Amino acid sequence: xxxxxQTPSHQVTQMGQEVILRCVPxxxxxxxxxxxxxxxxxxxxxxxxxxxxxxxKSEIFDDQxxxxxxxxxxxxxxxxxxxxxxxxxxxxxxxxxxxKGDTQYFGPGTRLTVL
Amino acid sequence: AQSVTQLGSHVxxxxxxxxxxxxxxxxxxxxxxxxxxxxxxxGLQLLLKYTTGATLVKGINGxxxxxxxxxxxxxxxxxxxxxxxxxxxxxxxxxxxxxYGKLTFGQGTILTVHP
Numbered sequence: 001x002x003x004x005x006q007t008p009s010h011q012v013t014q015m016g017q018e019v020i021l022r023c024v025p026x027x028x029x030x031x032x033x034x035x036x037x038x039x040x041x042x043x044x045x046x047x048x049x050x051x052x053x054x055x056x057k058s059e060i061f062d063d064q065x066x067x068x069x070x071x072x073x074x075x076x077x078x079x080x081x082x083x084x085x086x087x088x089x090x091x092x093x094x095x096x097x098x099x100k101g102d103t104q105y106f107g108p109g110t111r112l113t114v115l
Numbered sequence: 116a117q118s119v120t121q122l123g124s125h126v127x128x129x130x131x132x133x134x135x136x137x138x139x140x141x142x143x144x145x146x147x148x149x150x151x152x153x154x155x156x157x158g159l160q161l162l163l164k165y166t167t168g169a170t171l172v173k174g175i176n177g178x179x180x181x182x183x184x185x186x187x188x189x190x191x192x193x194x195x196x197x198x199x200x201x202x203x204x205x206x207x208x209x210x211x212x213x214x215y216g217k218l219t220f221g222q223g224t225i226l227t228v229h230p
Contacts, residue, residue, distance in 0.1 A: 004158070031216055043159070043205060043220040056217055091158060098216050101147035101166030101209070106158035 002026040004107035006092050012113045013082055021077045021110045023092030031095040032075045033104060034067065036060070036088040043091065049075065050098060082114045117142045117208050121221035129229050134178075134193040136224050138206030141187065148189040149207040149218065150180055159205060165189065176200070201228045 005024045013019050025032050034046040048055040049067050066078045075094075079086055089111050093104040122137040140146055147166050151159040163174025170182040176199075180191045189206060206221040 033216065033218075035218070035220075042222045043207075043218075045217045045219065048216050093159075095216060101164060102216070103161050103164065104216070104218060106151075106160070108156070108158040 002105075004092055004094055004105050006090075006107035006110050008110060009108065010111045010113070012115065015084060015114055016081050019079050019082055019112065021079075021090050021092075021112070023075045023077075023094075023107055024073055025075055025092065025094030026096075026105055027073070029094035029096050029105075031055075031098040031102075032067075032069070033093040033095070034077045035091045035093065035106075037091065037109075038085075038088040046077075079112075082112075084114050087112055087114045117146070117210055117219045119206050119208050119219055119221035121204075121206050121224050123224055124222065125225045125227065127227040127229065128196045130198055131195050134191070134196045134200065134226065136191040136204050136206075136226065138180075138189045138191065138221060139187050140189060140206070140208045142208055142210050144210040147209045148180075148182060149209070150174065150178070150189075150191050151205045151207060153203045153205065153223075155202075162191070162204070196226075196228045198228050198230065201226055 007022045032049040037043045047057045047061045064080045089109045091109045092107045095102050095104045118141045120139045149164045150162040163172045165172045165182045173179045178193045203223050203225045205223050207218040
């Protein structure tokens with residue numbers, strides 16, 4: 001069964017460093033998402049992406065964050081200058097048709113630790 | 116804006132007992148409602164969803180949920196708990212307008228199953 005994959009599973013970085021989290025969505029899906037979950041808190045929406053542009057972003061998704069689909073298969077989340085409060089589990093999800101109750105398929109997550 | 120409240124961050128049941136995980140939502144538009152399950156070190160997996168039509172929805176692993184518009188609820192049940200049901204469960208809502216795909220999650224309920 002097709003699945004969403006994410007790399008790395010765990011990333012440790014120093015505050016102020018740039019990190020890139022990678023996701024490979026299910027191949028025929030068209031809509032892509034990033035969510036994050038700070039330890040002990042809710043899963044929070046960050047951004048949605050369709051047709052090579054951002055569809056919607058949350059207030060968390062400020063200028064330090066960016067997303068890209070560089071090669072038609074990968075979907076990346078970049079954090080330019082990490083802060084301690086960026087430490088969280090980051091989940092990528094993909095969806096075939098977008099909205100209307102369609103199912104989002106989640107990857108296993110990347111645990112980001114900022115020191 | 117949409118929101119989800121899950122009553123009870125931890126629920127403990129005996130094997131073979133009824134499982135009831137509570138979810139209430141707030142939405143200004145007809146909602147699409149989801150239950151996801153997360154096993155340790157894995158991503159979120161869809162259990163079931165309500166989009167339109169029949170309000171009693173059956174999902175995987177014997178779980179079901181009933182959409183009650185008058186009570187703004189979407190509680191998850193399973194008649195007989197199994198040890199393998201131990202996991203964290205998330206209720207989520209999405210809806211129309213400009214936020215078709217964005218999922219808004221509850222805070223999660225950790226289900227423990229005792230022998």
